[in-house]
Amino acid sequence: MLAGTGLLYARTGTFDFATMGEAVARTGSDPVLTAGFVLLAGALLTKAAVLRAAARIFGGASGVPGPELPAPTEREREKLDRPLWLMALPALVLVALALAKAAMPFLGAVAARLSDPALPPPALPEAGWGNLAPLLLIAALFAFALRRRxxxxxxxxxxxxxxxxxxxxxxxxxxxxxxxxxxxxxxxxxxxxxxxxxxxxxxxx
The missing domain is CATH 1.20.5 (Single alpha-helices involved in coiled-coils or other helix-helix interfaces)
Known part of the structure; x- marks a missing residue:
């Protein structure tokens, strides 16, 4: 369960924000352009932070151990009734929101075609890698934060x-x-x- 939760959090940190950057770049207003790129930069930093948290919490990539590790402590038994589903719930919500954004245009086209069968079938988007710059920046920030000592x-x-x-x-x-x-x-x-x-x-x- 812990490994699966870690993978969910890692996946939520890699959703593509390239469409957001392209939509902002297409606007002709300078204030909207500035505000949009500020939001985009904040989103990229948040994604890198989510990846770092997933790697350190679930992958053990914590770097230098904290002072609580060598400190004297008493061993405690692991509780069997921990609500592990509660740990996975935020990641599942983030995944559902990202998938809903991608599925909404398709669901709208399907609903319109069900109401009017004479409509042409929905056109599928072209397959491609899209803009890799946000993903590369997320990977660079994640690697920099993870390797820091x-x-x-x-x-x-x-x-x-x-x-x-x-x-x-x-x-x-x-x-x-x-x-x-x-x-x-x-x-x-x-x-x-x-x-x-x-x-x-x-x-x-």
């Missing part, structure tokens, strides 16, 4: 210090409290609404 050399330590400074700044802006989530979600919606062409405030005659 504790920084021991000068250049690696400098990069680590820069990353820690950036994370400290982010933690100062977002402490993880519910109020911070609400505030930043409202700020994000206020920033993306003009780019998407939606009205931000109340509209009147």
């Amino acid at each position: 504790r920084a021991l050399r000068g250049p690696a330590q400098a990069i680590t210090r820069g990353e820690r400074s950036a994370f400290r700044a982010l933690q100062a802006l977002h402490s993880g409290l519910v109020s911070d989530y609400v505030t930043w979600m409202a700020a994000g919606l206020a920033l993306f609404a003009p780019a998407a062409g939606f009205p931000v405030g109340p509209t009147g005659p």
